[in-house]
Amino acid sequence: MTFVQVIDCRTGSVGELNRLMDEWVRATEGKRTATHSIVGQDRTDSAHVVEIVEFPSHEEAVKNARLPETDRIFRELVAACDEAPTITDLDVLRDEQLNKIVVRAFFEEVANNRNFDAADALCLPDYREHDPSLPSGEIGLEESKAANRELHAALEPVVTIESLIEEGELVSARYSFKGRHVGALWGMEPTGREFSATGQATFRCQGGRIAESWWNNDYLGVARQLGLGGR
Secondary structure (H helix, E strand, C coil), X not given: CCEEEEEEEECXXXXXXXXXXXXXXXXCCCCCCCCEXXXXXXXXXXXXXXXXXXXXXXXXXXXXXXXXXXXXXXXXXXXXXXXXXXXEEEECCCCCCHHHHHHHHHHHHHHHXXXXXXXXXXXXXXXXXXXXXXXCCEEEHHHHHHHHHHHHHHHCCEEEXXXXXXXXXXXXXXXXXXXXXXXXXXXXXXXXXXXXXXXXXXXXXXXXEEEEEEEEEXXXXXHHHCCCCCX
């Protein structure tokens, strides 16, 4: 279970706290077990600073606390505070990166269930799609739906998400896909051959919907497997 420590401080030396954090990051390189750290300053009380540190588990947090570098930096942090900081230990009950949800739904509904009109609810009306394999390099929502219909009718691809990474409004997807060439595509008649390939896409989300996407699929590898020699 993911574990989080919340360190609540009062200090008139926010710059010193930042310096100590930078020093801790350098000193614990290759040793620390913390995976994510956020430092926030109260907008209504500039002396109130909160640090949130994430660990894979409580056991990993204990290992991190036992590092000599962590102990030294923490003692210096306490000295930089106006009063002793408080620490709250939290077992994470839910951890949902909400933009991942809409991206996963896009792959499931549009790519695998072939419900192309589901894109109307998952994407913004002014959605833009970027793909170097497209003649124009960029298309809108209706053009994207039409392109997907053509591609799926010809190749019947099934997509497997290998990983999703979210940072802010961006979600990066690494995936694999396989299918069979059953319809005319790229000016070629169907070969009936099976294929498998990989791809990567980055999505920009806004308000719980997809605003923009960038795609890179190994269509050259697909074409070679189909005996087309290239696209």
